[in-house]
Amino acid sequence: MFGERIRVLRQERGLTQERLAGKADLTTGFVNTIEHGKKVPSLTTILKLARGLEMNAGELLAEFTVAALRKMRL
Numbered sequence: 001m002f003g004e005r006i007r008v009l010r011q012e013r014g015l016t017q018e019r020l021a022g023k024a025d026l027t028t029g030f031v032n033t034i035e036h037g038k039k040v041p042s043l044t045t046i047l048k049l050a051r052g053l054e055m056n057a058g059e060l061l062a063e064f065t066v067a068a069l070r071k072m073r074l
Contacts, residue, residue, distance in 0.1 A: 001072065003035040005063060009053050010035075024052030 010020050017035070021028040025048055033039040034049075041049065050057040 024048040
């Protein structure tokens with residue numbers, strides 16, 4: 001779910017995985033694994049992704065409301 005959000009936001013901004021990785025100081029492979037849901041990002045990584053996407057971290061996490069979290073298997 002989080003990885004899908006990253007992919008959508010990245011594509012809306014016209015960024016490649018490579019460009020987002022560069023802006024976020026991450027590797028392209030790591031961005032790819034996050035987008036495919038194979039890795040769960042740390043808070044530091046979430047902040048780096050927000051910086052790379054030029055948005056507030058709160059905006060990045062906005063769709064994870066209490067109702068949405070209740071529906072998720074955590």
